[in-house]
Amino acid sequence: MQQPLGEQIRVRMDQDGPAFADRRGFRDAWRQIKRDRFLYALAALPLLYFVIFRYLPMVGLIIAFQNYDPFLGIGAMFGGDNWVGFKHFQNFFDSIFFWNVVRNTVVISFYKLLFGFPLPIVLALLINEVRITVFQRTVQTISYLPHFFSMVVAAGIVRAMLTPQGGLLNQAIVAFDGEAKAFLTDPALFRSILVTMDVWQQAGWNSIIFLAAMATINPEMYEAAAMDGANRFQRMWYVTLPSISFAIVIILIFRIGGMLDAGFEQILLLYSPSVYSVSDIIDTYVYRAGLIGRQYSFGAAVGLFKSVLALILMYMANKVAHYLGQEGLW
Amino acid sequence: MKLSRGEKLFDWINIFVLVILTLFFLIPFLSVVSTSLVSGREYALRGLFILYPHQPVLNSYEMLLGQGSIVVNAYFVTSARVIVGTAFGLIFTFPLAYVLSKRRLYGRVPITMFIFFTMLFSGGLIPNFVLVEKLGLLDSFWSMIFPVLINPWWLLIMRNFMLAIPEELEEAAIMDGASPLIVLVRVYLPLSMPVIATIGLWYAVMHWNQWFDAAIYINDPRKLPLQLILRGILEYGTGQYSDYSGLAEMTELTDPPPAESLKAAMIVITTLPILMIYPFIQRYFVRGIMLGSIKG
Numbered sequence: 001m002q003q004p005l006g007e008q009i010r011v012r013m014d015q016d017g018p019a020f021a022d023r024r025g026f027r028d029a030w031r032q033i034k035r036d037r038f039l040y041a042l043a044a045l046p047l048l049y050f051v052i053f054r055y056l057p058m059v060g061l062i063i064a065f066q067n068y069d070p071f072l073g074i075g076a077m078f079g080g081d082n083w084v085g086f087k088h089f090q091n092f093f094d095s096i097f098f099w100n101v102v103r104n105t106v107v108i109s110f111y112k113l114l115f116g117f118p119l120p121i122v123l124a125l126l127i128n129e130v131r132i133t134v135f136q137r138t139v140q141t142i143s144y145l146p147h148f149f150s151m152v153v154a155a156g157i158v159r160a161m162l163t164p165q166g167g168l169l170n171q172a173i174v175a176f177d178g179e180a181k182a183f184l185t186d187p188a189l190f191r192s193i194l195v196t197m198d199v200w201q202q203a204g205w206n207s208i209i210f211l212a213a214m215a216t217i218n219p220e221m222y223e224a225a226a227m228d229g230a231n232r233f234q235r236m237w238y239v240t241l242p243s244i245s246f247a248i249v250i251i252l253i254f255r256i257g258g259m260l261d262a263g264f265e266q267i268l269l270l271y272s273p274s275v276y277s278v279s280d281i282i283d284t285y286v287y288r289a290g291l292i293g294r295q296y297s298f299g300a301a302v303g304l305f306k307s308v309l310a311l312i313l314m315y316m317a318n319k320v321a322h323y324l325g326q327e328g329l330w
Numbered sequence: 331m332k333l334s335r336g337e338k339l340f341d342w343i344n345i346f347v348l349v350i351l352t353l354f355f356l357i358p359f360l361s362v363v364s365t366s367l368v369s370g371r372e373y374a375l376r377g378l379f380i381l382y383p384h385q386p387v388l389n390s391y392e393m394l395l396g397q398g399s400i401v402v403n404a405y406f407v408t409s410a411r412v413i414v415g416t417a418f419g420l421i422f423t424f425p426l427a428y429v430l431s432k433r434r435l436y437g438r439v440p441i442t443m444f445i446f447f448t449m450l451f452s453g454g455l456i457p458n459f460v461l462v463e464k465l466g467l468l469d470s471f472w473s474m475i476f477p478v479l480i481n482p483w484w485l486l487i488m489r490n491f492m493l494a495i496p497e498e499l500e501e502a503a504i505m506d507g508a509s510p511l512i513v514l515v516r517v518y519l520p521l522s523m524p525v526i527a528t529i530g531l532w533y534a535v536m537h538w539n540q541w542f543d544a545a546i547y548i549n550d551p552r553k554l555p556l557q558l559i560l561r562g563i564l565e566y567g568t569g570q571y572s573d574y575s576g577l578a579e580m581t582e583l584t585d586p587p588p589a590e591s592l593k594a595a596m597i598v599i600t601t602l603p604i605l606m607i608y609p610f611i612q613r614y615f616v617r618g619i620m621l622g623s624i625k626g
Contacts, residue, residue: 032436038510039429043441046426049479050445057453057461070460123351129344141612142352145359148604150539152557156564156597157358160365165590168361204355208616232340265542269561283455290456291546303454311451330446 064088064301070294088301097285105281108262111195113255119203121248124210125236140211143204155269158197159184190275194266209251213244250326257317260310282306366390366594373588390587390595393568400551400571401559401599407471408538408555415475415537420530422480423488428518430485431492442486449482462547473547474555478540484529487618491525492518528614535611538604560600564593 033040066082092098123143130136146154161168162183170180183189217240225235264283271279280288282302290299318328333341367386394401429435430442453461458477467473495518503513519526541557548554551571554562562570567589587595 029436032434036432036435039432039435042425042514043429046422046480047441047444049422049476050448050482053458053461053477053479054448054452057457058451060453060457060460063457063460068460070463126344126348126351129340130348131341135345135348139348139352141609143355144612144616145608146355148535148539148608149359149601150541150557152541152561152564153539153597153601156560156593157362159564160362160590160594160597161358163590168358200355200358231336268542286455291459296456296460299456300454303456307451307454314450 061300061304063297064304066297068297088298092302101280101282101285105260105262109259112198115195116199119199120206121210123203124207128214146201147205151265154201185272185274187275187278190279210244213247214240217243250321253317253320257314260306362594362597366591366598368591370585370587390591394595404554404556404559411474411555412534412537416530416533418475419533423485427485427488427492430489445482468547469549474543484532488525488529492522495521528618531611531614556600560596563596568592
């Protein structure tokens, strides 16, 4: 399941004791390792997974600096004569695609943030004000539902809504004397579709964290506000909202940190050549040019460019979180 | 307490807005369900999008789920993927989470960092593909299992849960003569069941919904999971699978369903199991978000 970075958990590294249990030299360390040999044995196989399937691909990124030939063996990857330095990066920066994919990535992310970020907060505020528990539960359950659809199903539902062959929206337009539109191939509408779908699929789910924060607010605060004559809206505005501001800020920061992930699967399932100009993002470009076009080295270079930028962004987001006195991701 | 007029108005407006929003979340899916029940005849008469079919028919479902159908085959592939993926996921995640929850462990923090780093940086699409290719896993069932064997987020959530289990329990068990393995199986495993159940569900839903890995690693239609068959039918119609399935029997039906109904039925078929267990599993997911984020 897709999990936007930063909204999930923070990892505590040093909450309990120093890095190494004791620093009394090798002999001591060895004694401890021997004592816990069972634990190391348990960890070995799962750690091997990380080595092979998470770190080997990082080593594999060296093909970004080579002319990698899929038909040569692994030896050729480390052999001497096919290094090309930063050629693939240079080609990418010089290509006509560069600005298009970078712009689309940032713009689509930005729109998703602009609409997809405030809406869950509003939704949480509204749900929080409901006094009828059954109604509250029902609304919540239904609002999470689209989050559990796979991206293929979600995109399929969007296609079904928008198809000119009798989709819901076009039927409605026709019923009001309009003309049926091919929404998904219209560059003027495509980004709006992406953003709307994102809101539809994630707003309910993203509201959970704000509802959780609201649940921790001391009821006495509301009573005091009511005593002072604050009406429901004022209590929402002056008590609830400030009380969850820390959650709002931290989630906003990490959403910005994850900005380079503009929704690869979603776009891949919905776009077509007629809307490449507004929807081709870095990830889809890597997929098309690198994987489908079999330019492995070039694709790896573009991917590396993105990964490094994303790492820097996330690092900065974490710094900002610390600066604001919040716990960061690490 | 008597509510003032303003309070009542506030409540009504609030409920009204929430009903609108709920419809926004719900209607797209409902309309797909009703589209899937439209017959060819009704389509000819009334056009496709119909919120209440006058004569709902299951033609589309019969066609897709006919004997020897590629869809039925894909159901088995996806089920196998969910069962194997979840089992392997837990078998690999639990021991590592247990080890990392031992505060006394020499090198615990570096090992945790080693895992945490993979959440921030990855080789990306191309190197992953090259790796799977070099390992000879292309077109293999295992290409959908091994690359996503352990989810580092969930591993650390499980570890956080186990950090809260008091160390005295282990000491007491060892005093009683238990071996490390017994401690793990008899003490920690039972105490960790809530988090194991939760994360097992996450793995299961993840494997049910995952599709992109199969899209790039698997070619043989017989090995494709449900999501990919759905994608194929959505983008190119059912024709492409006619060699593999009872889909060709379409012509034998007196009232073949419209193409859009077939697509809608396929969407429903793909998501039905999720939908059926959704009311029961929902709280596990919500709890997980709490576990990981806001402390307390």
